Structure formats: C-alpha cells, structure tokens
Amino acid sequence: MSPASLFAAVVPVCCGLLGAVLSNLPVSLAGGVVPPPVLALMPVYFWALVRPDLMPVAAAFAIGLCQDLLSGSPPGFWTASFVATYALLDRNRDSFAGLAGIGAILGFALAALVAAAVTYLIAWFYFWHRPPLAPMVLQLVASVLCYVPALPVLNWIQRNIVGALRTEF
Amino acid sequence: MSRSRTSGRVPLLVAGLLAILLILAGKAHFVPFERARASLTDRSGAILKALDAPAEAAGRWLGGIGHFFDVYSENQRLREENARLLQWRGAAVALQDRVKHYQLLLKTVPEPSSAAVTAQVIGRSSQPFLETLVLNAGRRNGVKPGEAVVDARGMLGRIYVVGDHTSWVILLTDLNSRIPVTVRPGGVQAILSGGNTNTPLLDALPQNAKMKDGQDVVTSGDGGLLPAGLPVGVLTLQEHYPRVRLYADAQTADEVRILDFQSPAEPMPKPSDKVLPVPDKLTPPPPPETAARPAPIIIPSAQPSPTQTVQGTAPKPRHAASITRPENTPSQQAAPSAEQQPAEPPPPAPDQTDDQDNNQ
Numbered sequence: 001m002s003p004a005s006l007f008a009a010v011v012p013v014c015c016g017l018l019g020a021v022l023s024n025l026p027v028s029l030a031g032g033v034v035p036p037p038v039l040a041l042m043p044v045y046f047w048a049l050v051r052p053d054l055m056p057v058a059a060a061f062a063i064g065l066c067q068d069l070l071s072g073s074p075p076g077f078w079t080a081s082f083v084a085t086y087a088l089l090d091r092n093r094d095s096f097a098g099l100a101g102i103g104a105i106l107g108f109a110l111a112a113l114v115a116a117a118v119t120y121l122i123a124w125f126y127f128w129h130r131p132p133l134a135p136m137v138l139q140l141v142a143s144v145l146c147y148v149p150a151l152p153v154l155n156w157i158q159r160n161i162v163g164a165l166r167t168e169f
Numbered sequence: 170m171s172r173s174r175t176s177g178r179v180p181l182l183v184a185g186l187l188a189i190l191l192i193l194a195g196k197a198h199f200v201p202f203e204r205a206r207a208s209l210t211d212r213s214g215a216i217l218k219a220l221d222a223p224a225e226a227a228g229r230w231l232g233g234i235g236h237f238f239d240v241y242s243e244n245q246r247l248r249e250e251n252a253r254l255l256q257w258r259g260a261a262v263a264l265q266d267r268v269k270h271y272q273l274l275l276k277t278v279p280e281p282s283s284a285a286v287t288a289q290v291i292g293r294s295s296q297p298f299l300e301t302l303v304l305n306a307g308r309r310n311g312v313k314p315g316e317a318v319v320d321a322r323g324m325l326g327r328i329y330v331v332g333d334h335t336s337w338v339i340l341l342t343d344l345n346s347r348i349p350v351t352v353r354p355g356g357v358q359a360i361l362s363g364g365n366t367n368t369p370l371l372d373a374l375p376q377n378a379k380m381k382d383g384q385d386v387v388t389s390g391d392g393g394l395l396p397a398g399l400p401v402g403v404l405t406l407q408e409h410y411p412r413v414r415l416y417a418d419a420q421t422a423d424e425v426r427i428l429d430f431q432s433p434a435e436p437m438p439k440p441s442d443k444v445l446p447v448p449d450k451l452t453p454p455p456p457p458e459t460a461a462r463p464a465p466i467i468i469p470s471a472q473p474s475p476t477q478t479v480q481g482t483a484p485k486p487r488h489a490a491s492i493t494r495p496e497n498t499p500s501q502q503a504a505p506s507a508e509q510q511p512a513e514p515p516p517p518a519p520d521q522t523d524d525q526d527n528n529q
Contacts (some may be wrong), residue, residue: 009453056180057180057181059181059389061184061188069202069209070209071296072296073298074336075193075195075202076188076192076194076195077192077298079188080189081193083185086181087181087185090178118378121305123298126195126196127344131173132344132364132365134297135295135297135365136297138297139296
C-alpha cells in the first residue's frame with residue numbers, strides 16, 4: 001500500500017476523531033444552553049455508507065470510545081450508541097446510500113435519532129432514573145443542522161482525498 | 170452468501186458486546202478508563218487553556234456590547250450598592266466578633282479546618298447527561314476526588330476525576346450530583362439532586378417539612394465529605410416541587426476554589442438509657458450520676474454558628490458527641506445539683522462561671 005493510499009485510508013477515521021475532539025472543545029457558542037452537536041457521528045455515517053471498507057465497525061467503536069473519553073460521560077455510552085447506529089446502517093446500507101439531497105439529510109437525521117435514542121436508554125438504565133429529554137432533543141437538532149454544512153465538506157474530502165470509488169459491499 | 174453475511178456480522182456482535190462490557194465496567198467504576206481520561210485531559214490541558222482564552226475574551230467582548238449603553242445607570246446602581254454593602258460590612262464584622270466571643274464563652278468545639286486551592290476553569294462541558302468543568306489544578310496541587318468546588322458566590326460542585334495537572338468537576342446541576350443540604354431557617358435536612366436543569370431538586374425531605382420560597386440552602390456537612398454551611402442557593406417552589414436556584418454560575422465562573430476539608434471521623438453512637446425514647450408518663454428526675462452530662466439538645470440551640478445550629482437541631486446522638494461540653498470543664502465541676510439541670514432553660518456559660526466563682 002502506497003503512502004498516499006494509506007493516508008487516504010486513515011482519513012475517515014481521523015475525521016471521526018477530529019469530530020469527537022471538536023464537539024468536546026470547552027468552548028460553548030450557545031452559552032451552554034444547547035449541547036454541542038455529535039460531530040463524530042457524521043464521518044461514521046458518511047463513510048459507513050460510501051466506503052465501509054475504510055469505516056469498519058472497529059473504527060466506529062474507537063470513535064465512540066474517543067467521544068466517551070473526551071465528553072466526560074460514563075464509558076460505553078457513545079461507543080454502544082455508535083455501534084448500534086453502525087448496525088442500522090450496515091443492515092440498510094443500500095437504502096441509505098441511495099439517498100441524495102434532502103434525503104441524505106433525513107437519512108442522517110434518522111441515524112442520529114437512533115444514536116440519541118440508544119444513548120438515552122443506556123443513560124436511563126445506567127443512572128436508574130429518567131434523564132431529561134430536552135437536552136437530548138436539542139443535541140439531535142443541533143447535529144442534524146450541522147450536518148447540512150458538513151455534508152459538502154465530507155463530499156469534498158471523499159472526492160479529493162479518500163477517493164470516489166466505492167468498494168463492493 | 171449467507172455464510173459471508175454471517176461472518177460480516179461477527180465484528181458487529183463483538184463490538185456490541187465490548188460496548189456493553191464497557192458500560193458495565195463503567196458502572197463498576199473502572200479505574201483505567203478514568204485514568205485514561207485524566208491523562209488525556211492533562212495532556213490537552215495547555216490546549217484547552219489556549220482555546221479557552223480567546224473564547225472567553227470573545228464572550229466578554231460580545232457581552233460587553235450590551236452593557237456599553239447603560240454604563241452610567243449601572244455605575245449609579247453600583248455606587249448605591251457599594252454604600253449599602255459598606256454598611257453591612259460593618260454590621261457583619263461586629264456580629265462576627267460577637268459570635269467569636271460567644272463561642273469562646275460556650276467553649277464551642279472548633280470547626281474542622283479546611284485549606285483551599287485556587288484554580289482556573291479551562292473547560293466547560295454541557296453534554297445531555299453531564300455538566301462539568303475542567304480545572305487547571307490536579308493531584309500535584311493536592312486536589313483529591315470528592316472535594317467541594319466553590320466560586321465567589323457559592324458551591325459549584327465536586328471534584329470527580331483528578332489528573333496530575335487537571336481535574337473534572339461534577340456540577341450541582343449534573344444528573345449524578347447528590348449532596349446533603351440544610352434549608353435555613355428551620356434546619357430541614359434534604360438531598361440536593363441535580364437533573365441537568367438550572368434548578369436542582371430537593372429530595373429526601375422529612376415528612377411535613379415546612380419551607381417557603383426564599384429560604385437559604387447550605388451544605389449540611391452530613392457524612393463528613395463536604396464542609397457544613399457552604400452557601401448553595403435559594404429555595405424556590407416550582408410546580409409544588411422544592412427546587413434550588415443556585416448562587417454560583419458555572420457559565421461565568423472563571424476562578425474557583427477547591428476546598429480540602431478534613432473532617433474527623435464520626436464515632437458510632439453507643440446506645441444508652443439516655444437515648445432511648447422517653448415514656449409517656451412523667452418520669453422522676455434522673456439520679457445524679459446519669460444527669461452529670463447535660464442533655465445534648467440544649468446547648469447548641471444557643472449557638473449562632475451555622476454548623477453548630479445544624480448539628481444541634483438534629484436530635485441524633487452522634488451529633489451530641491461533638492457538641493456536649495467536656496466533662497472536665499470547670500463549669501461542670503461546679504455545676505449545680507443534677508435535679509435542677511433538666512428543668513432549667515439552656516444554661517449560659519457565663520452564669521455557670523459566675524456560680525463557680527461564688528462557690529469558690
């Protein structure tokens with residue numbers, strides 16, 4: 001494997017890790033009112049559909065673990081959530097990959113909803129009392145809204161760095 | 170085909186199982202994960218601080234735009250407030266002197282000592298299930314898990330992860346935060362439970378507890394983990410639920426203090442006849458040898474210190490151990506006859522001292 005292709009191969013995972021770092025920066029643009037978007041889920045969603053060979057479930061696991069470490073949440077919350085979302089994408093890859101435009105945004109919204117629901121349920125059982133729903137909904141909305149400008153960026157990286165070819169599923 | 174599909178799902182199943190194991194390990198307080206988190210925060214501490222500085226500056230600048238237009242009126246208001254506070258300061262100093270004098274006269278048990286480390290907030294995290302701060306002080310500065318973190322206004326939270334140079338604070342508003350508090354006046358004991366809302370809930374209240382809006386909520390010090398009397402907030406009743414509006418504001422807190430509270434271990438109470446419930450009928454006065462010690466509930470009611478008030482109002486024998494007067498004090502050696510003691514109002518120490526002088 002040439003250095004260029006090796007670099008291209010690690011870009012999706014690096015984007016996921018970068019998303020985890022960015023979404024857990026100690027800077028709150030909304031003054032702490034709106035939780036930060038789950039930026040790490042965007043590369044996972046995108047490349048799990050476009051290049052699943054470069055975004056295997058182990059990568060999703062690692063990115064989720066990084067999100068757990070940086071966010072301060074109990075271990076496994078986002079890891080399990082990312083793995084569950086990956087499982088959804090894995091089972092319905094063709095349906096999700098065929099979406100374009102608004103459909104692609106809605107597809108991500110569905111994936112983010114699954115991730116949020118899994119995290120919420122885990123938190124419910126973990127803390128043994130129902131967590132407030134509003135912060136989770138706000139984070140979901142923030143994530144979906146942020147995916148709109150993030151999608152062209154991911155597309156650009158895919159076209160210019162990673163490579164447009166889809167491997168066989 | 171089905172074989173390859175099954176083999177493709179194996180990594181998914183393994184990852185799912187590992188994630189579940191990770192959650193269970195977290196529930197069992199998996200130490201390596203916390204260490205990894207602390208180490209990561211330590212390494213990124215400088216970056217966090219560098220990132221926080223411009224963000225804080227930008228936030229202050231943006232916030233300052235709105236204040237620019239009402240500088241004059243704000244200045245006038247601050248002048249008046251300053252004049253009022255100066256008057257209050259004089260009163261507070263006089264009252265403090267008086268309290269010290271009374272404590273000296275009553276031979277009050279000294280409050281446990283507490284040292285403090287001042288730290289800067291270098292990170293704020295507001296996740297759906299977690300509200301934390303990251304501070305730039307860690308184990309090397311003597312910070313330990315469980316210590317209280319306060320700002321100039323009141324208590325912010327507790328330390329829960331400590332690295333070498335950084336530490337994480339779990340805020341009082343966090344879903345996992347539980348601290349014992351007292352509602353004053355009245356001394357109602359409760360547990361302050363965070364719920365990721367701005368106003369934490371007062372939980373585990375005693376039955377028929379009478380409270381009203383605007384009462385002070387302070388830490389009770391029960392359990393010996395937190396110092397007693399730290400200001401927490403103001404009681405507010407929202408939809409029939411007692412909630413607390415916190416004094417401290419985690420969003421604006423910049424420099425905080427981490428209190429190193431060293432509380433002596435609470436001794437287990439020894440059951441005796443004195444702590445058994447009093448029978449319904451009137452009992453004769455106790456014999457002199459059993460009445461040599463004063464009843465524990467009487468003395469602290471005259472003490473103005475918040476700590477002592479909380480301890481004194483709680484009718485538990487374990488508190489009595491910390492507030493009863495030592496047996497070898499001169500006031501007890503020359504105390505009047507045991508028959509007189511229970512019937513009398515709280516015996517002030519100066520009178521007893523006078524009695525002692527008269528006897529001599």
